[in-house]
Amino acid sequence: MYEGPVQDLIDELGRLPGVGPKSAQRIAFHLLAAEPADIGRLQDALQKVKEGVVFCDVCGNVSAETTCRICRDTRRDVTLICVVEEPKDVLAVERTREFKGRYHVLGGALDPLSGVGPDQLRIRQLLQRIGNQVDGKDVAEIIIATDPNTEGEATATYLVRMLRDFPGLTVTRLASGLPMGGDLEFADELTLGRAMSGRRVV
Amino acid sequence: MYEGPVQDLIDELGRLPGVGPKSAQRIAFHLLAAEPADIGRLQDALQKVKEGVVFCDVCGNVSAETTCRICRDTRRDVTLICVVEEPKDVLAVERTREFKGRYHVLGGALDPLSGVGPDQLRIRQLLQRIGNQVDGKDVAEIIIATDPNTEGEATATYLVRMLRDFPGLTVTRLASGLPMGGDLEFADELTLGRAMSGRRVV
Incomplete structure (x- = not known):
């Protein structure tokens, strides 16, 4: 298709989830015109994630330290x-x-x-x-x-x-039911059934 | 939002055209679970594009050499x-x-x-x-x-x-008119007008 490095970049971007061939091409040409510093920041971010992200010892969430912000929060x-x-x-x-x-x-x-x-x-x-x-x-x-x-x-x-x-x-389990802002008419049977069986006294 | 390197990566991905916050998050978590070699290939592709893509001396298209494949093709x-x-x-x-x-x-x-x-x-x-x-x-x-x-x-x-x-x-200029596989009914006025004024004897 294209020649050389541009096609390589399009191929690599196209492997990412939710990035189709058209998007990959658009992103590649955007990066082609971008400042080297902007590309550098993306490269650095990739490098840090490649070197390994820390997961919280306690809860397993992604974390900057061995114990995450939420697990450290005594409140x-x-x-x-x-x-x-x-x-x-x-x-x-x-x-x-x-x-x-x-x-x-x-x-x-x-x-x-x-x-x-x-x-x-x-x-x-x-x-x-x-x-x-x-x-x-x-x-x-x-x-x-x-x-x-x-x-x-x-x-x-x-x-x-x-x-x-x-x-x-x-x-406990999160309640199932109608989403807020929704329309009864357009709710699927399963959701409406759950909403019915989970009805509450008001 | 997230802590540390993951959020940095989401931020950088979110700057790309057509990549919204949700997509950026999805791509970041995909990369988190990806093989380091896969991330390495993306980094290399970025590096090559950052170092500068060659444009054809003659036509200005992206090229692997100073003159592109098409401009070199004597046929x-x-x-x-x-x-x-x-x-x-x-x-x-x-x-x-x-x-x-x-x-x-x-x-x-x-x-x-x-x-x-x-x-x-x-x-x-x-x-x-x-x-x-x-x-x-x-x-x-x-x-x-x-x-x-x-x-x-x-x-x-x-x-x-x-x-x-x-x-x-x-x-010459490319012909304007109805797109193939289209439907006359759904053509916009401008396109249909162009198709009319550009009509040809068959």
Whole structure:
């Protein structure tokens, strides 16, 4: 197609998720016209990620230090742990500003067809966290916030089974129902069914 | 948002054209899980582009050597020059397999509001090419293939004015009309009007 380095860059960019051939070409020509310093910053960022990103010892979230900002924050409730699949889910929950506990990042969801079983997720570490006191306090509640899809639901079911033997531990799951700002008419049957069965007294 | 190197990478990726915050995050987490060798290849490609891409001395297209593959190809007609805005337009015309002449890449289109005048484009070089013989042959036809939008049309009009003083030179413009596979009903008025005024005897 193109000659030399430009085509190499287009090929490499095209391997990234969500970047098609047209986008790759557009980005390559943007970089061609960019300042060397701008490309340098992108290279540096790649280098640092290549050298290895630190994950929090406690919760498994991406972190700048061995223990992440949230796990270091003593104002946050250590008795409340929200279990999510990925670091980006931590960000999604944080954006709500509704949650003042800690997190536990599983690193995915159960998906036997792709070879992801309980041992591939950080479930053992979660059980250890629940077994150990932090600042003399026991974990009181686990909020399971896996995705509301097949893998996420399977993971939630598995976790509930593992966690029900802990005395005095409450296990909850995020509510399913109609998204805010939505339209009843356009809700799918499954969502509307969940909203119906999960109805609350007002 | 995230801590440390991951956020830096998301920020840098988010500066690329067509990459929004969500895509940047998705690409960053993909790279986090990628093999260091894969990231290395992307870094190398960036490095080569940063060190400078060669543009063809003759046509201005991106090139691996000082003269590009097309301008070196002696089987291609030197008397026929297709004038395009960008290197990607060369690729688009090449894909048609209809054109066996040479190219001239302007490097953009006239856009006075963005500070792009005739001097910012490779128009002087085009006039020089037309003035000089290649292999003892004069340029016979210039096909103006700028984009069919305001800037492209303005550039085409300007070029026609510059080129009409060359004796024996034919200047043509790509046909405007209905796109193939389209539907008359859904054509915009401007396109349908152009198709009407450009109608041909069959």
